[in-house]
Amino acid sequence: MPLVIAMDGPSGTGKSSASKGVARALGLRYLDTGAMYRAMTWWMLRNGVPVEDAAAVAARVDDPVIESGTDPVTPTIAVDGEDVSGPIRSREVTNAVSAVSAVPEVRARMVALQREIIGDGGIVAEGRDIGTVVVPDARLKVYLTASEEVRAARRARDLAADPGASVAVVRSEQARRDRLDSTRKASPLTRADDAHEIDSTELTLDEVIEAIVRLAKELQ
Numbered sequence: 397m398p399l400v401i402a403m404d405g406p407s408g409t410g411k412s413s414a415s416k417g418v419a420r421a422l423g424l425r426y427l428d429t430g431a432m433y434r435a436m437t438w439w440m441l442r443n444g445v446p447v448e449d450a451a452a453v454a455a456r457v458d459d460p461v462i463e464s465g466t467d468p469v470t471p472t473i474a475v476d477g478e479d480v481s482g483p484i485r486s487r488e489v490t491n492a493v494s495a496v497s498a499v500p501e502v503r504a505r506m507v508a509l510q511r512e513i514i515g516d517g518g519i520v521a522e523g524r525d526i527g528t529v530v531v532p533d534a535r536l537k538v539y540l541t542a543s544e545e546v547r548a549a550r551r552a553r554d555l556a557a558d559p560g561a562s563v564a565v566v567r568s569e570q571a572r573r574d575r576l577d578s579t580r581k582a583s584p585l586t587r588a589d590d591a592h593e594i595d596s597t598e599l600t601l602d603e604v605i606e607a608i609v610r611l612a613k614e615l616q
């Protein structure tokens with residue numbers, strides 16, 4: 397079976413950047429499953445669905461059409477034909493996404509879509525449950541970590557245009573999201589037993605990419 401690389405870990409550990417780099421280096425496709433949960437959340441907010449009400453979210457789960465592009469050079473995400481790559485990164489969506497992604501009906505639909513896109517493989521897929529639920533038989537699983545402090549500093553840099561996003565605020569919002577993502581009932585964030593753990597706290601992005609490419613080459 398063509399290679400599937402499953403990349404999981406909490407927010408700000410470098411999953412998206414490393415996954416895109418590895419996909420480019422190895423000529424693989426790339427899937428950002430977090431962007432899909434963010435797209436679903438953006439749609440719920442736009443349509444006035446109370447995101448803390450799991451039954452209300454579940455009732456609308458089949459309505460949005462979510463399309464993910466898998467080119468690691470220009471990843472795309474659209475909802476009902478509208479490019480939402482910018483708006484899904486807002487703090488409003490970020491702070492609502494854990495509630496929406498904890499709803500089992502949301503996860504069932506997203507996982508089915510993700511498996512369809514992953515197909516026969518040749519892809520780096522990143523998220524929270526790729527190695528545990530979406531592709532439990534992936535040939536290579538990586539679990540990325542980094543200190544809370546470094547993760548918050550990285551994400552605050554990404555949000556530099558938002559004056560409310562100080563490192564302290566980002567750190568506390570991130571800690572809340574990690575707690576929700578790792579304690580929810582439906583496929584919580586957890587390291588698969590057979591995942592390689594890489595701590596990126598003291599590594600450059602290139603070093604992380606190199607480490608994963610080396611692991612992939614060892615499989616051949």
Ligand SMILES: Nc1ncnc2c1ncn2[C@@H]1O[C@H](COP(=O)(O)OP(=O)(O)O)[C@@H](O)[C@H]1O
Nearest residue numbers: 407408409410411412413550554596599600601
């Ligand atoms: N090893 C690293 N060293 C420094 N900065 C990094 C590293 N990995 C990622 N980054 C930066 O941290 C930010 C968050 O990375 P991202 O890939 O979006 O993480 P995640 O997908 O895990 O939330 C980005 O600005 C990215 O460029």
Ligand SMILES: Nc1ccn([C@H]2C[C@H](O)[C@@H](COP(=O)(O)OP(=O)(O)O)O2)c(=O)n1
Nearest residue numbers: 406407408429430431433493497523524525
């Ligand atoms: N496979 C996945 C991917 C993301 N999620 C949820 C939980 C996360 O807090 C949100 C957003 O994920 P995303 O990877 O975009 O978050 P970060 O960029 O790492 O901050 O989606 C999930 O439940 N399962």
